[in-house]
Amino acid sequence: MKNRSHISILIVLSIVFVVVYSWLSWSALLPGMDKLNDQKIFSWPDAMANSFFIDQYISTGKFIMEEPLNVITENVIHPRSVNVYDYDIVPVSFLGMIIMYGWIGKVIGSNLVLFLTAIFGAFTPLLFYGIVRRLFNKQVAFFSAVLLFTLSAFVYYSSLAMLHTTFFIFLIMAGLYFFIRQGEEINKNKSYFAALSGLFYGLALITRSVEFFWIGLLILIPFFIYIKKIRLVWILTFLACLFIPVLVLMYYNYQIYDNAFTLGYLNMQSDGHLLDRLTDEFEVSSAGNVLVNYLKLIFIPFGFSAKYIYLNFNKYIIDFSFPYLTFATFGFVLMIIDFAKKKLKQKQLVFVIVSAIICAWLSVYYGNWQFIDPLVLQYNFIGSSYVRYFLPIYIILLPFVAYLLHKTLSFKYKVYNLIKYAIVIAIIGYLSFYSYNLVYKSTHDGLIKQKDVIKSSYARANEIDSLVEKNAIIITNRHDKLLWPKHRVVMFNLDYTVFPRLNEVIDRYPIYYYTLMPDVDINYINKKKISEFNLELIEVKKIDEQFRLFRLNNVE
Numbered sequence: 001m002k003n004r005s006h007i008s009i010l011i012v013l014s015i016v017f018v019v020v021y022s023w024l025s026w027s028a029l030l031p032g033m034d035k036l037n038d039q040k041i042f043s044w045p046d047a048m049a050n051s052f053f054i055d056q057y058i059s060t061g062k063f064i065m066e067e068p069l070n071v072i073t074e075n076v077i078h079p080r081s082v083n084v085y086d087y088d089i090v091p092v093s094f095l096g097m098i099i100m101y102g103w104i105g106k107v108i109g110s111n112l113v114l115f116l117t118a119i120f121g122a123f124t125p126l127l128f129y130g131i132v133r134r135l136f137n138k139q140v141a142f143f144s145a146v147l148l149f150t151l152s153a154f155v156y157y158s159s160l161a162m163l164h165t166t167f168f169i170f171l172i173m174a175g176l177y178f179f180i181r182q183g184e185e186i187n188k189n190k191s192y193f194a195a196l197s198g199l200f201y202g203l204a205l206i207t208r209s210v211e212f213f214w215i216g217l218l219i220l221i222p223f224f225i226y227i228k229k230i231r232l233v234w235i236l237t238f239l240a241c242l243f244i245p246v247l248v249l250m251y252y253n254y255q256i257y258d259n260a261f262t263l264g265y266l267n268m269q270s271d272g273h274l275l276d277r278l279t280d281e282f283e284v285s286s287a288g289n290v291l292v293n294y295l296k297l298i299f300i301p302f303g304f305s306a307k308y309i310y311l312n313f314n315k316y317i318i319d320f321s322f323p324y325l326t327f328a329t330f331g332f333v334l335m336i337i338d339f340a341k342k343k344l345k346q347k348q349l350v351f352v353i354v355s356a357i358i359c360a361w362l363s364v365y366y367g368n369w370q371f372i373d374p375l376v377l378q379y380n381f382i383g384s385s386y387v388r389y390f391l392p393i394y395i396i397l398l399p400f401v402a403y404l405l406h407k408t409l410s411f412k413y414k415v416y417n418l419i420k421y422a423i424v425i426a427i428i429g430y431l432s433f434y435s436y437n438l439v440y441k442s443t444h445d446g447l448i449k450q451k452d453v454i455k456s457s458y459a460r461a462n463e464i465d466s467l468v469e470k471n472a473i474i475i476t477n478r479h480d481k482l483l484w485p486k487h488r489v490v491m492f493n494l495d496y497t498v499f500p501r502l503n504e505v506i507d508r509y510p511i512y513y514y515t516l517m518p519d520v521d522i523n524y525i526n527k528k529k530i531s532e533f534n535l536e537l538i539e540v541k542k543i544d545e546q547f548r549l550f551r552l553n554n555v556e
Contacts, residue, residue, distance in 0.1 A: 021118035032458035047162035057102035079480035096207030121158025143402035152435035175201035183226030198241030309367035331404035383445030
């Protein structure tokens with residue numbers, strides 16, 4: 001009966017948190033779209049790109065945008081977070097999310113796709129409950145699920161509609177849940193849970209292929225727990241369904257890149273060795289021993305730096321999740337005590353060991369990564385990529401916190417139940433309040449700030465639309481998010497080679513520069529950098545207190 005009451009409460013919370021997680025969509029995106037002809041503006045370039053390719057598939061059935069001007073301008077026309085292949089604009093990210101959201105969007109429509117991430121996020125704690133209940137007990141599972149609803153990083157990325165972080169976590173949870181359910185199956189000839197598990201794990205792999213190593217480790221948890229019950233038909237069914245999404249990925253890879261075995265992250269302008277086509281953030285090349293280089297790509301693609309591992313671990317695990325880490329440590333100590341008393345079951349011990357390995361792996365794998373963008377390093381905290389890559393670590397902490405809460409309520413000495421429940425409620429309340437402040441009130445990247453940024457972006461985009469022609473090309477540095485795909489964009493970032501390339505089309509297309517540069521910099525560009533091409537930037541209008549719009553003119 002208690003299990004049913006737990007599930008009923010969690011279902012109600014899931015419905016409530018669909019509204020909570022979709023707050024940014026219904027409070028900022030939809031109102032902005034109403035004022036700007038359904039144009040979607042996001043605060044992340046990755047979200048901008050994902051949204052575009054999903055909408056492109058919904059309307060055309062393709063994940064490609066043809067850009068004929070790239071033939072003339074040598075592939076200069078494109079925003080960030082995309083790639084260019086054969087002059088067309090194509091996805092740069094893993095395809096899993098945009099494929100699935102594109103398929104679903106064909107049925108429900110483009111606008112409702114904005115709520116999918118919130119829905120997947122809101123029902124992930126139910127899967128988490130099902131997993132933890134089978135590893136520990138109903139009470140630990142219930143507390144774990146409740147804590148997940150309000151976990152800061154989970155709330156944050158469940159609120160960002162077009163990032164794949166939460167969708168990936170949902171798929172992982174579903175895969176693990178159904179794998180465990182298969183282990184409980186009494187009828188050994190039935191393997192539908194293995195089929196579902198393989199399917200969801202396969203979808204997770206094509207959504208974040210780079211996570212394959214620790215996804216494999218997760219599979220070890222139910223494998224070792226139910227090793228005496230596992231049948232060959234389960235394994236074959238699991239593997240067969242695992243490869244279905246992989247085959248889908250290969251199909252779309254071929255459709256987009258003319259190569260079933262490629263990645264959008266590669267430099268599509270190069271025909272060299274795969275290792276030489278990786279982006280600059282990878283510290284791997286084809287020089288030297290090929291086998292060693294591929295091992296580096298798998299295990300330490302960003303190089304190895306004990307300094308960076310320490311700094312990132314300290315900032316994004318210890319500092320970021322300090323309250324959770326503190327309570328989880330107490331819970332872990334209680335588990336060790338129970339293990340010494342032989343009260344800890346084998347499946348719980350397997351969970352602890354595998355969790356420790358996964359945490360260590362993620363800490364080293366992503367801890368080595370050092371961002372080169374100074375603005376991201378300076379201003380982003382909860383919005384840092386480290387937070388979303390370390391999200392599995394934060395989630396792993398929750399059953400340990402929940403174990404502490406469970407042991408608090410199980411305390412057998414003469415303590416009033418009211419006091420025990422008050423302690424548990426106080427801990428959950430404190431952690432929820434801590435998460436709320438991080439999620440919504442972080443100075444530069446909290447959701448309240450994100451909403452303000454989106455609203456101001458819509459205002460600026462509306463003003464720009466009133467000033468430029470429909471076929472305009474707009475040069476910008478970091479503000480493609482409010483311009484593309486409605487307008488062709490060119491990323492400048494002090495790359496002056498864009499100007500002679502744009503000179504090839506300036507007589508046929510109006511070209512603008514949207515910037516916050518002061519007059520001294522504009523004058524420098526005019527006199528020192530583009531005068532040799534007979535080009536000049538002329539101010540059109542001051543958009544607001546920060547930004548101005550310039551027209552690029554040919555002065556011949």
